[in-house]
Amino acid sequence: MVSHDGVLRVELVVERRQVDVGGRKLWALTYNGHYMPPTLRIQPGDKLDLTMKNTLDEYTNLHVHGLHVSPSGNADNIFIHIDPGGTFHYAYQFPKTLRPGTYWYHSHAHPMSAPQVAGGMSGVLIVDGLQQYLPADLRHITEHVIALKDFQVQGDAVKTQNLHIGDPTNRTVNGQLNPTIRIQPGETQLWRLANVSANIYYNVHLQGQQFHVIAHDGTPVDRIWTADSLLLAAGARFDVLVQGGPAGHNQLETLAYNTGPAGNQFPQATLATLVSEGPSAHSAALPTSTFAPTADLSDATIAARRTIVFSENTAGSQYYINGKQFDMNRVDIRSKLNTVEEWTVRNDSNEEHSFHVHVDHFQLMSINGSPHQGHGLQDTVSVPAKGQVVIRIRFNSYTGKTVLHCHILNHEDAGMMAVLEIVK
Numbered sequence: 001m002v003s004h005d006g007v008l009r010v011e012l013v014v015e016r017r018q019v020d021v022g023g024r025k026l027w028a029l030t031y032n033g034h035y036m037p038p039t040l041r042i043q044p045g046d047k048l049d050l051t052m053k054n055t056l057d058e059y060t061n062l063h064v065h066g067l068h069v070s071p072s073g074n075a076d077n078i079f080i081h082i083d084p085g086g087t088f089h090y091a092y093q094f095p096k097t098l099r100p101g102t103y104w105y106h107s108h109a110h111p112m113s114a115p116q117v118a119g120g121m122s123g124v125l126i127v128d129g130l131q132q133y134l135p136a137d138l139r140h141i142t143e144h145v146i147a148l149k150d151f152q153v154q155g156d157a158v159k160t161q162n163l164h165i166g167d168p169t170n171r172t173v174n175g176q177l178n179p180t181i182r183i184q185p186g187e188t189q190l191w192r193l194a195n196v197s198a199n200i201y202y203n204v205h206l207q208g209q210q211f212h213v214i215a216h217d218g219t220p221v222d223r224i225w226t227a228d229s230l231l232l233a234a235g236a237r238f239d240v241l242v243q244g245g246p247a248g249h250n251q252l253e254t255l256a257y258n259t260g261p262a263g264n265q266f267p268q269a270t271l272a273t274l275v276s277e278g279p280s281a282h283s284a285a286l287p288t289s290t291f292a293p294t295a296d297l298s299d300a301t302i303a304a305r306r307t308i309v310f311s312e313n314t315a316g317s318q319y320y321i322n323g324k325q326f327d328m329n330r331v332d333i334r335s336k337l338n339t340v341e342e343w344t345v346r347n348d349s350n351e352e353h354s355f356h357v358h359v360d361h362f363q364l365m366s367i368n369g370s371p372h373q374g375h376g377l378q379d380t381v382s383v384p385a386k387g388q389v390v391i392r393i394r395f396n397s398y399t400g401k402t403v404l405h406c407h408i409l410n411h412e413d414a415g416m417m418a419v420l421e422i423v424k
Ligand SMILES: [Cu+2]
Pocket: 352, 353, 354, 406, 407, 408, 411, 412, 416
């Protein structure tokens, strides 16, 4: 679904329905009847008019993940409850300065965000415009959305209740098991990798190839960087260029990944098969100098320094931020608009957590005390077990109440979320 004349009008019906997913027929929680709902495409400065109809027997709502937009009223307000049988009209006015890249949308219905997202309630949202930073011969290259979305099975349904993060799961790309992606030898494609799962991590690797990263969490990089594998903590996205190798088949896979002694050991799994075939294309040279302008908060004046502690009980059933479980009626952090703050996010638990803040992106300054040389801003970062990260965040344009939380949604539902209020 693409915006026209500055507006994208969308109706999303939330419905429990049988879907074809990964070669099976299963009951799922869907938007418009699809396990993989429509990809929404907007331009900076657009308005998104979105009507949500809830036919479930529990409340729901919507969050547009990573987007710089008001957290209040009928915009990105995660405190809204759309009751069973109810309809709500969201109106998001995005700024002209919105950064192009890959974002996503999903239920933020505390404390059912994990069941609803695991059931199927997540999709991809793209802000157009990344191509403007590419050389002219790469501005119209083939794009693939690669939504990383997994499902566990219970009886004839996608499992939603009593989710155990480490249980065997089916890792799909756009709802398909091991789909084929085609490329010509030498051809350059833009892949939009998005972890839209409820709870799991992906450590994505493409056999025999490298990823050339042009945007991270919806923010274009200052300089293209190259990686053999990319860690996508729950909620993370990377926009990457991939160049077709010699004719043949290569697996897109997630490598085994361990989130710590109290966490999970995710096994290796095949995600998709890349088939390189057809006439050889001219292999484009990728830009090596400046890619896109980025904010750098290294020399910013710091208005406040805070420590944010993530912890959990030994049973792994209750999760805390600064010793407290989420309470929507309490303001945990009050920050001033147009200031920069430095937060030390400390993880006292024995597993990684996927730290995420709404509304404004942050700059990752260090991991376990080692300075981090980033390539722009991000909206999620995995905090090492028994470790810490330091971030800097500038509060731009929007006041109001919003949240920061762990994007492993089982953890969020069990308390690991705090209210952030941005004030004038
Ligand atoms: Cu967590």
